Structures are given as structure tokens and as C-alpha cells.
Amino acid sequence: MIFTRVVMIAGILLVCWCSTAEARPTIRITPVDTARFVKDQRFDIRVEFTPAPGHSLTAVTLAIDGVAQPISISALDANLGNSIRGYSTSAVGPHTITASAVDSLDSTAAFGTCRFEIVDVAGEKRKYRNVIICLGDGMGTGHRTAARIVRHGYTAGKANGRLAMDEFPVYGMVMTSSLNAIVTDSSPGMSCYTTGNKSANGQQGVYPDNTSSAFDNPRVEYLGEFARRRLGKVVGIVTTADVEDATPGAMAAHTSNRGAGTGICDQFLDESELSNGRGNGIAVLLGGGRRWFLPASAPGSARSADTDYQLDSAVADQLGVPTGALDPERDLLANFRSRGFVHAGSATELEVAAANPDTRRLIGLFALANMNVAYDKIAGRRASARPAETSDTLPRDQPMLDEMTRAAITVLDRNRRGFMLLVEGASIDKQSHLMDADRAIWDTIEFDDAVRACREFADRDGNTLVIVVSDHECSGFSAIGALKRTTAEMRALPSDATNFAPASAANPSPARQTAVGLYTEAGFPNYVIAPDGYPETADPDYKLVIGFGANGDRFETWIDDSASRAEPSGSSVDECDTARHVGLSESRGDGATNGYFIRGQIPGTQAAHTATDVPVCAFGGKAAALFGGVQDNTDVYFKLMRALLGGY
Ligand SMILES: [Zn+2]
Known part of the structure; x- marks a missing residue:
């Protein structure tokens, strides 16, 4: 059987006579077709060639907008891939990446195309100094309604009061699907907001690749990285979860394994400041997860080589980042301190640390893993006999989310050029998985208190955009x-x-x-x-x-x-x-x-995420109006960038 295939290689039209249709090499290009980036946003381009079974490659090409890139068979990596790291362009509009491969029989060829778009979001409007993303993990409209009913009550059919997020002037809906499924987990759920690009489930700030390393995937520059590199801003992460969790991780750590806690927390520090003004910019990190910051031999530590990272030195060079090391015995908390971070281990210490005008970098780790949920923290505060302060398994002196948020804003606001802050109410999701309605509602109330703290700051500051959103709905x-x-x-x-x-x-x-x-x-x-x-x-x-x-x-x-x-x-x-x-x-x-x-309709004893759209609301001047209507989760990134760069 004979097929005719038309193959374009480096701009030359060739006609191949192919003897077997099955024996073609395959090509995967990332970013994926339809990807969008902001002008000058950095991202990695990777092309992976897979020869047909039993064959090997004899020729490969790669071109960006028709310009051939210098690649060859011998220059491909061990996985037959080629990565261009840190690509960026200021040429607004559509672009095309093309690749081709011929295999060892010289009788078949494959051809791959990726069309991506560069979007200009800059303009002459006021450039916001600060952006705050309040993210209620797993929070849908049902959680918000329930929290309003519980906290404020109704009289004659009218709510006696509104949640802080109810009072935001602009309201829209977000479609939350990930790169590879209608139902997302928190990794793509968050990183779509922080990169403008879809990730696969379980992956954050990267596109999939065919290597075994979870830390060498093609990266897309985060909002915070862009804001640090181009605008001199600092980044804050505040969560009630373990700080290695997917949502806080997707603010700063690039990995295809959301569970790689040792490496994720190491990367928070290792890449906080890189050359040429690059870096994740983390200046405030508050939440649980102390287990990743203690040497493996210390009680309570969870550090292990299995969840750590060590990059190939050539890859690290290309990325312009440290190689990292498999170092379970690393005292990461001591490393943070030696880089100028003040450590707070309790609500009391947090208040003191934030009040000190010299504190410009702050790390607060208030539990070994996830922090206790609001219900239990409140029960602890109401109890006449407080639990032992040294216990990691009881509601010790842990701050509420609004207290963490106020402390973070106080410290971040000391950076003259402004900040990007994530405030995550993490256990709205975790307690919804458990179908524990009371704890999920309590955590939504706690989250709303943090939203109020952000709104009050934005009111005073007058140069801050606050959005309240969720990464996905959880539990229906x-x-x-x-x-x-x-x-x-x-x-x-x-x-x-x-x-x-x-x-x-x-x-x-x-x-x-x-x-x-x-x-x-x-x-x-x-x-x-x-x-x-x-x-x-x-x-x-x-x-x-x-x-x-x-x-x-x-x-x-x-x-x-x-x-x-x-x-x-x-x-x-x-x-x-x-x-x-x-x-x-x-x-x-x-x-x-x-x-x-x-009897649930899904396996097991926990509820699952859903594909239901989630609400987004916005406050803080004219850029807030961007968030009305129905939008893709990746659209949120471009709107935040418009606020930062004045193009709204
Ligand atoms: Zn979840």
C-alpha cells in the first residue's frame, strides 16, 4: 500500500513515498497549540521525537516562525528531545513552531506544528502596585451561600449581612478545566492563573515532557517571576495548607509532581533570587509544612531523596537555576534564616515579627503538615485550657488566616515597588472532600475574614487589585x-x-x-x-x-x-x-x-472535585471590571497582567 505525504522541512516542499503508514515517527511540541503568552513572558519550547518502533531517527528539524533552529540528531538529549529554555519575544501576534523528523528507513516522515500567540497587555492606564489573589480552594457558589446563611442569617427572605466577598463590585465565572481533563486538581487550577497556560493534572508551572525528572519540564514563567524580573515586586504566599501543597506550590515552584514536597520547598528558596533580576521573588511564606524544613533525622521531618530534586548540570545551566541536591539532611529553615527570613512558629511570634519594621522577609510554619482547620483553631481558642504549645497534633497557637494575611501584607508592603500575594483558604477543599459540611463552612468563614483584610488594605492603599476566586469546585x-x-x-x-x-x-x-x-x-x-x-x-x-x-x-x-x-x-x-x-x-x-x-457514586469514602464553573470577584479600581462575565482560567492571568502593566 502506498501513501503520499506532503512534508515541509525547513521551508522546502518535499514529497515522500511511504511504504507503511504505521511506521512514522511522532512529534510532541510544547507549548501546546493555542497557547498564549504575554509579551516578553519567558517560556521553554521543547520538541520530543519518537521514532517508529524498531527504527531510529535520521533527520530532525525545528523552526520558529520559519527560522530554522540549530538542532541535529546528535544534539538531542537522551529522551530524543530538544529544549529551548527561557524563550521570549516582544513580537505581538501569532507565531508558529514547526518540527519534522525522518526515521531510519528514510521512507516516512512526521511533521508537527504549534501555533501560539503573544499578547500585548501593556497600556497607558495606571499600573497597579499590588495584586492579591484570594483563593478559596474547592470553593464554589454553594460554599459561599452556606457561609453567608450560617454567619449572617436571613430575615423575611433577605440576608441579614453579606460576606466580604459578596461586597465586591465585579462578579464573573471561571471555567476550570486543565490541559488533560475537564476536572482539574489544584496544580493546574492555580497555575492557569499564574502562568496563563494550561498544565496537566498534578503539574504546575510546566508542560508535560518525556523525562523521568519532575523538575526539568518545560517551564512557563509565573506571574510572580515576571513581576519580580520586570517590575521589582516581591511575592507572598499565605495558606492554611502545608506550603508544599499544590496551590501555594503553583505560585512559585515548577514541577510535574505536585507531591515532591522536599524539592518544592527547596526550590522556594533556591530560586528566590537568580541572576539578572530573575527569581520567584518569595519574601513571605506562611502556612503549615514545617516537616519539609527540618533535617530528615529530626523528629517530624518528611524530607527524603525521593521527593527532592537534583537537576542535570546542563539543564540547570540552560534554566539559569541552581542544580539542587538530594539532601534530606538539609536544614532548610536554617537556610531561610541565613537568607534574611525571620521565622515565626506561632500566632504570637507572627504578630511580633510583622510589627518589627525591620522584617522584610518572613517565614511562618505553624504545623508540621496542614494547619488545623478553623473549627478546631476556634475550639482551641475558646477552650479555657489552651493545648500544649509544643504539640504538633493539637490546635496549638496557630494564627487564623486573616491574621496571617495582615502580617503578610504588613511585611510585603515594605517593598517600595509592590507585591504579588496569594492568600489561600486551603481546607475549604480538604473538608469538602471529607463531606464535613461544618468544617468546610467554618473554613469559608475564615477565608472570608482574610478577604476582608485584603479589601481593607486595598481601600487604604488605593493601588491594589484584589480578586477572590477558586481553583475548582469540590464535592458538588x-x-x-x-x-x-x-x-x-x-x-x-x-x-x-x-x-x-x-x-x-x-x-x-x-x-x-x-x-x-x-x-x-x-x-x-x-x-x-x-x-x-x-x-x-x-x-x-x-x-x-x-x-x-x-x-x-x-x-x-x-x-x-x-x-x-x-x-x-x-x-x-x-x-x-x-x-x-x-x-x-x-x-x-x-x-x-x-x-x-x-452510597456515593464515586469510589471510596471521599467526595471529588467537579467541573462546575467557579465564581470570581474583583475589587480595586477600573481593572476590576475585566473580571466580569464567563472566562477561561487562563484568561485570569492575562487580566491580572493587564492590571500590572496598565493595559485595561
Ligand atoms: Zn481537592
């Missing part, structure tokens, strides 16, 4: 009604945990299920708010009921579990493996013995 979280019974009545209901059959005349609905009041029967749940801003109890009579669209198996009581959700020491972390916080969700409270069994 919905306010579906309210209990028709008191908490005491709910607790007294007999177990119906073994009733698995659909309701029918012969098998009436379990008693607990019939306690969920819908429509008129829901009325208006009424929570009493304590002076600390949180409900006096998570279990008022006739409380709000949350349903989960992406649910896993669970026993549901709708009664809160007051046992502290302690963070185990030194465990490895996966955002979506939150069972480590609490044990399986099916065993929370007395559910396993006195609950109503709900």
Missing part, C-alpha cells in the same frame, strides 16, 4: 435545606445505617433522611454568632443541611463531629487524601453506629 457542595428536628431529636433517632434499599411503600425512607426539610419545611436556619465571628455551636436546632453532588460513601448524621481533627506528624500528603486528617469520613462522629448510609 449545595445548601439543600434544613433539619426539621432539633439536634437532640436527631441524636435520639435509631440507627438506620443498614437500610440500603430505595424507599418504597414496603421500605419507607430511613428516619434520618425524613428529617431533612426541603422548600418551606427548611425555613431559615438560625445560628448564633459568637464574638469571634463563628457560630456558638455547629449544631443549632434545625441546622442547615448540605448535600454533595460528587459524593463518596458515608454514614450521615448531619450532626457535627466535635473531636479535634489533628494532623498526624510527618505523614506524606496528597491534597485529595484527606482521610489522614480524621480517619475515614464514614466513621466520623457516631455515624457508623447511628447514621444513615449514603
Whole structure:
């Protein structure tokens, strides 16, 4: 069988007579077709050639906008790839990367194309000094609605008050899909906002490649890196998660493995300041995750060579970054200190450190892994006997997110040229995975307090853009009604945990299920708010009921579990493996013995992320108007850049 193929190599039109259609080499070019970059944004170009099975390559070409690049078979790396690092151009408009390969039979050829676009976002408008991204991880409209109902209550159908994020003047929606799936995880969810490019699930600030190293992937320059290099700004990361977690990681660390905690935290420091004004610019890093900053032999450390990075020296040279090292015994916290970072290990120390006018770099690590959630921090603050300050598994003297946010802003604002700040409410997502409605709502309230702190700063400063957004929705979280019974009545209901059959005349609905009041029967749940801003109890009579669209198996009581959700020491972390916080969700409270069994439609006992669009709202002058309407997650990056560069 004979096919005719038309192949363009270095601008010359060739005709190949091909004997077997199957034996063609394949070519992958990154960035991917349809990628967009800001003028002068740096990104890596990589072309990977794969010969047909049993064949080898005899010729390769690569051209950018028709200009042949100097590559050859002998110059390809061990994975038959060629990387151009740190490419950038000021030529606005469409561009094309083309590549071709011929294999050993000299009878077949392949041809690859990537069209990308350079966007000019600069203009004559005011250039914002500061940008703050408030990111409620996993937060959808359901979380916001529930937090408003719980915190403010309703009278005659009207909310008695608004969340801080409700008061933002501009509101839009974001489509959250990643490079390779409609449902994203936090790595692409965040890095789409910080690079303007789609990443694959589990990867942040990079495109996929075919090498085994998780730290040599083709990079796309982060918002913070651009802002540091071109505008002299500094970067702050504030999270209630372990600081190695995907969302904080996608503010500064480039990796194809979101779980590589040792390497991610090392990279935070190793690449904070590079040559020629480059670097991730981190000046403030607040959250959990002390386990990555302690030598492996220290109690509680999670550092290991398996999760570390060491770049090939040629790759490091190309990238213009240190090679890193497999150094589990590194005392990373000491290294941060020696680079001028002041360390705070508690809420009290944080307040002192931020108040000192000499503090310009700040690191605060308040837990070994994820910080305790708001519900448990508040319970700790309300308890007359505070837990031991030295314990890593109890709600010790951990700051609330708004306290961390105020401290971060105070320190970052000392940089004359401004800052980029991420404020993440991380456990809205983690507790939604667990279908723990009370803790997810408490964390949304905590996040909203941090949003208010940002809004107050932006009001005073007058030169700051604040957006509130989420990386994706988690759990299909919905306010579906309210209990028709008191908490005491709910607790007294007999177990119906073994009733698995659909309701029918012969098998009436379990008693607990019939306690969920819908429509008129829901009325208006009424929570009493304590002076600390949180409900006096998570279990008022006739409380709000949350349903989960992406649910896993669970026993549901709708009664809160007051046992502290302690963070185990030194465990490895996966955002979506939150069972480590609490044990399986099916065993929370007395559910396993006195609950109503709900069979989820996804495997396991945790809820999942969804593809549902998430809200974005914006505050701070005219650039805020950019965020109205429905937008792709990568669009958010270009809008933030427009604010920074005056092109709105
Ligand atoms: Zn998640």
C-alpha cells in the first residue's frame, strides 16, 4: 500500500513515498497549540521525537516562525528531545513552531506544528502596585451561600449581612478545566492563573515532557517571576495548607509532581533570587509544612531523596537555576534564616515579627503538615485550657488566616515597588472532600475574614487589585435545606445505617433522611454568632443541611463531629487524601453506629472535585471590571497582567 505525504522541512516542499503508514515517527511540541503568552513572558519550547518502533531517527528539524533552529540528531538529549529554555519575544501576534523528523528507513516522515500567540497587555492606564489573589480552594457558589446563611442569617427572605466577598463590585465565572481533563486538581487550577497556560493534572508551572525528572519540564514563567524580573515586586504566599501543597506550590515552584514536597520547598528558596533580576521573588511564606524544613533525622521531618530534586548540570545551566541536591539532611529553615527570613512558629511570634519594621522577609510554619482547620483553631481558642504549645497534633497557637494575611501584607508592603500575594483558604477543599459540611463552612468563614483584610488594605492603599476566586469546585457542595428536628431529636433517632434499599411503600425512607426539610419545611436556619465571628455551636436546632453532588460513601448524621481533627506528624500528603486528617469520613462522629448510609457514586469514602464553573470577584479600581462575565482560567492571568502593566 502506498501513501503520499506532503512534508515541509525547513521551508522546502518535499514529497515522500511511504511504504507503511504505521511506521512514522511522532512529534510532541510544547507549548501546546493555542497557547498564549504575554509579551516578553519567558517560556521553554521543547520538541520530543519518537521514532517508529524498531527504527531510529535520521533527520530532525525545528523552526520558529520559519527560522530554522540549530538542532541535529546528535544534539538531542537522551529522551530524543530538544529544549529551548527561557524563550521570549516582544513580537505581538501569532507565531508558529514547526518540527519534522525522518526515521531510519528514510521512507516516512512526521511533521508537527504549534501555533501560539503573544499578547500585548501593556497600556497607558495606571499600573497597579499590588495584586492579591484570594483563593478559596474547592470553593464554589454553594460554599459561599452556606457561609453567608450560617454567619449572617436571613430575615423575611433577605440576608441579614453579606460576606466580604459578596461586597465586591465585579462578579464573573471561571471555567476550570486543565490541559488533560475537564476536572482539574489544584496544580493546574492555580497555575492557569499564574502562568496563563494550561498544565496537566498534578503539574504546575510546566508542560508535560518525556523525562523521568519532575523538575526539568518545560517551564512557563509565573506571574510572580515576571513581576519580580520586570517590575521589582516581591511575592507572598499565605495558606492554611502545608506550603508544599499544590496551590501555594503553583505560585512559585515548577514541577510535574505536585507531591515532591522536599524539592518544592527547596526550590522556594533556591530560586528566590537568580541572576539578572530573575527569581520567584518569595519574601513571605506562611502556612503549615514545617516537616519539609527540618533535617530528615529530626523528629517530624518528611524530607527524603525521593521527593527532592537534583537537576542535570546542563539543564540547570540552560534554566539559569541552581542544580539542587538530594539532601534530606538539609536544614532548610536554617537556610531561610541565613537568607534574611525571620521565622515565626506561632500566632504570637507572627504578630511580633510583622510589627518589627525591620522584617522584610518572613517565614511562618505553624504545623508540621496542614494547619488545623478553623473549627478546631476556634475550639482551641475558646477552650479555657489552651493545648500544649509544643504539640504538633493539637490546635496549638496557630494564627487564623486573616491574621496571617495582615502580617503578610504588613511585611510585603515594605517593598517600595509592590507585591504579588496569594492568600489561600486551603481546607475549604480538604473538608469538602471529607463531606464535613461544618468544617468546610467554618473554613469559608475564615477565608472570608482574610478577604476582608485584603479589601481593607486595598481601600487604604488605593493601588491594589484584589480578586477572590477558586481553583475548582469540590464535592458538588449545595445548601439543600434544613433539619426539621432539633439536634437532640436527631441524636435520639435509631440507627438506620443498614437500610440500603430505595424507599418504597414496603421500605419507607430511613428516619434520618425524613428529617431533612426541603422548600418551606427548611425555613431559615438560625445560628448564633459568637464574638469571634463563628457560630456558638455547629449544631443549632434545625441546622442547615448540605448535600454533595460528587459524593463518596458515608454514614450521615448531619450532626457535627466535635473531636479535634489533628494532623498526624510527618505523614506524606496528597491534597485529595484527606482521610489522614480524621480517619475515614464514614466513621466520623457516631455515624457508623447511628447514621444513615449514603452510597456515593464515586469510589471510596471521599467526595471529588467537579467541573462546575467557579465564581470570581474583583475589587480595586477600573481593572476590576475585566473580571466580569464567563472566562477561561487562563484568561485570569492575562487580566491580572493587564492590571500590572496598565493595559485595561
Ligand atoms: Zn481537592
